[in-house]
Amino acid sequence: MRIAIDMDEVLADPIHKFIQLFNRDYNVPSDLFQEPGKEFFHHIPEEINSKWFEYINQKGFFRDLPLIEGAVEAVKKLQENNEVYIVSAAMEFRNSLEDKLDWLGEHFPFIGWRNIIFCGDKIVNVDVMIDDRAKNFVDFSGRKLLFTSPHNLLLNDYERVNNWEEVLAKLL
Structure with a gap:
């Protein structure tokens, strides 16, 4: 096949890295619960939840997942x-x-x-x-x-x- x-x-596992970065930069809990059917950033405070797009576009984001x-x-x-x-x-x-x-x-x-x-x-x-x-x-x-x-x-x-x-x- x-x-x-x-x-x-x-x-x-990029979700693990996103949660680490949000925890480091914004003190978002590292044990963030993800509701079924939702993206992880839906559980991040609204005023910072678009930050994921900056993280994912940074050189090196995908290198150490x-x-x-x-x-x-x-x-x-x-x-x-x-x-x-x-x-x-x-x-x-x-x-x-x-x-x-x-x-x-x-x-x-x-x-x-x-x-x-x-x-x-x-x-x-x-x-x-x-x-x-x-x-x-x-x-x-x-x-x-x-x-x-x-x-x-x-x-x-x-x-x-x-x-x-x-x-x-x-x-x-």
């Missing part, structure tokens, strides 16, 4: 008998390109540059797409695996995976 895997909120638990091991297993591609809509945030490439090189050195796709819309010809954003499934005809994140908890139209263990159970 040809498998496309999203980066943010699937391999890497924490890994989603089990991601490295699972991607290695998937790659044993499948073509695995990392597909990220990185073009939206210009400074993310180098950061994301370096992050992948550090955490997923077994994924070659030919299998990394930075794009705008995720128009890819693969059999399976693993993503946390349902908008990326529009016009995609393959198997759609929605990787659980607080913002998508109310969606029921897609085959859901809550962690990398469940991804492996469905695809291996």
